[in-house]
Amino acid sequence: MEKIPYVQSVSIGVWVRAGSVDETQKNSGISHFIEHMLFKGTDKRSAKKIAEDVDKIGGQINAFTGKEATCYYLKTLSHNIDQAADILIDMFMHSRFDKEEMEKEKRVVYEEIKMIEDSPEDDAHDIISELIFKGNPFAKSIIGTPKSLQGITQKSIRKYMEEEYTRDNIVISVCGSFDPDHVCNLFEGALSNLKAEKKPKDYEKAEYKANYKSKVKDIEQSHICLGLQGVSLDDDRYYSLVLLNNIMGGSMSSRLFQNIREEKGLAYSVYSMSSSFSNTGYFNIYAGVSHDKVKEALIGIKDELIILKKCGITSEELQTAKEQLKGSYIFSLENVNGRMFSIGKSMLLLDRIYTPEEVMESVDAVTMDDIYGVSDLITDIHNYSGILIGRNRIDLKKVIQA
Numbered sequence: 001m002e003k004i005p006y007v008q009s010v011s012i013g014v015w016v017r018a019g020s021v022d023e024t025q026k027n028s029g030i031s032h033f034i035e036h037m038l039f040k041g042t043d044k045r046s047a048k049k050i051a052e053d054v055d056k057i058g059g060q061i062n063a064f065t066g067k068e069a070t071c072y073y074l075k076t077l078s079h080n081i082d083q084a085a086d087i088l089i090d091m092f093m094h095s096r097f098d099k100e101e102m103e104k105e106k107r108v109v110y111e112e113i114k115m116i117e118d119s120p121e122d123d124a125h126d127i128i129s130e131l132i133f134k135g136n137p138f139a140k141s142i143i144g145t146p147k148s149l150q151g152i153t154q155k156s157i158r159k160y161m162e163e164e165y166t167r168d169n170i171v172i173s174v175c176g177s178f179d180p181d182h183v184c185n186l187f188e189g190a191l192s193n194l195k196a197e198k199k200p201k202d203y204e205k206a207e208y209k210a211n212y213k214s215k216v217k218d219i220e221q222s223h224i225c226l227g228l229q230g231v232s233l234d235d236d237r238y239y240s241l242v243l244l245n246n247i248m249g250g251s252m253s254s255r256l257f258q259n260i261r262e263e264k265g266l267a268y269s270v271y272s273m274s275s276s277f278s279n280t281g282y283f284n285i286y287a288g289v290s291h292d293k294v295k296e297a298l299i300g301i302k303d304e305l306i307i308l309k310k311c312g313i314t315s316e317e318l319q320t321a322k323e324q325l326k327g328s329y330i331f332s333l334e335n336v337n338g339r340m341f342s343i344g345k346s347m348l349l350l351d352r353i354y355t356p357e358e359v360m361e362s363v364d365a366v367t368m369d370d371i372y373g374v375s376d377l378i379t380d381i382h383n384y385s386g387i388l389i390g391r392n393r394i395d396l397k398k399v400i401q402a
């Protein structure tokens with residue numbers, strides 16, 4: 001819990017350490033489907049009644065599913081916290097998983113899958129994750145496939161929730177204006193019917209090697225995504241890689257943006273990302289370019305990685321990246337949802353909460369030597385996996401390895 005007495009709102013998040021990494025090929029997408037179904041009716045509320053009750057308290061309710069966590073959250077006015085907690089607990093503990101509603105919601109998720117297919121940028125990011133983590137649990141799709149969704153039943157949902165939705169696997173995250181003792185009373189015993197502990201799992205971990213894929217689609221632009229494995233959330237190099245990512249492709253002044261877009265005019269959208277999980281992570285570079293500019297864009301990206309390896313970065317670039325990162329972090333904390341997400345995710349995945357002061361100190365503590373050390377992770381183009389979605393099939397491996 002984090003109390004902010006000067007605001008008039010409160011955000012409550014119910015976090016479950018269960019996501020696509022916990023699924024099998026057969027039930028792929030079940031975490032995401034359960035997230036949908038918790039909004040489809042309980043023993044005392046229909047789906048419409050859930051929506052109406054949230055509106056009656058001026059609330060905003062939503063949820064999301066990731067690789068290793070699912071979060072259900074509700075933001076409302078502080079004086080409506082009792083009703084907000086009641087709605088969340090009711091959904092979490094008493095959802096009906098009505099068979100008719102399940103079939104309707106499967107059709108909704110099928111459309112969501114089609115929507116991703118119709119958004120090549122999103123599709124490229126999904127595929128690069130599968131390529132980078134091939135043979136590992138993190139390769140699994142969050143949304144699943146039409147075939148795996150069709151096999152999800154009321155019985156398989158209840159079995160999955162019994163195994164994954166355990167008390168030691170859940171964090172209640174609360175941020176805003178509230179009385180801490182009162183919040184504890186609201187949730188005291190509310191989840192007592194859940195199993196106490198999650199059975200430990202041994203995750204497979206295949207050795208990383210570069211993988212490539214070319215996907216032909218009749219679209220107006222080619223979409224390139226290159227990536228490789230990065231660092232975990234608790235890795236000592238975490239902030240170094242985040243800062244290096246900012247320098248390479250995290251802002252309008254970044255090297256990739258300035259080179260590929262501003263100087264060469266090859267792409268409207270070009271950027272890099274660093275994503276971290278509890279025990280792994282990945283770094284990727286994306287660019288959307290004309291079909292006839294794919295090779296030129298790949299060479300431009302390759303050149304930037306070579307320059308980084310040979311010349312490193314400047315102290316001015318590092319200082320700018322630090323200010324940008326600290327600014328983004330503080331901005332995200334200036335609303336109760338942002339702070340609830342921060343403390344909830346940290347407690348769930350790292351079993352501790354880093355204060356804003358600790359985060360800022362960690363960012364400021366990164367040195368030029370730290371950046372030099374972590375840059376070895378991302379400078380070799382031959383280590384990158386790659387996906388190209390466009391009108392023309394290109395031997396991506398041949399271009400990258402040239």
